Amino acid sequence: MRTLMHRIWVRLCADDGSATVEYAMVAVGAAAFGLVLWAVVSGQSVNDAITGLINRALSFRQ
Structure with a gap:
């Protein structure tokens, strides 16, 4: 039972895929x-x- 709990704990704490x-x-x-x-x-x-803006830039004012 202890190994099963250890494996579950390792899976829950693993950051694979983060x-x-x-x-x-x-x-x-x-x-x-x-x-x-x-x-x-x-x-x-x-x-x-x-x-x-484009019209003002292209217009020629004298």
């Missing part, structure tokens, strides 16, 4: 950040601001 979980959490976080960034950049106000 790096995989960390990478998965980073990937999910990056995907969420990309989704938020896409939503902000694809908005009309950002489009208007970029268009206005």
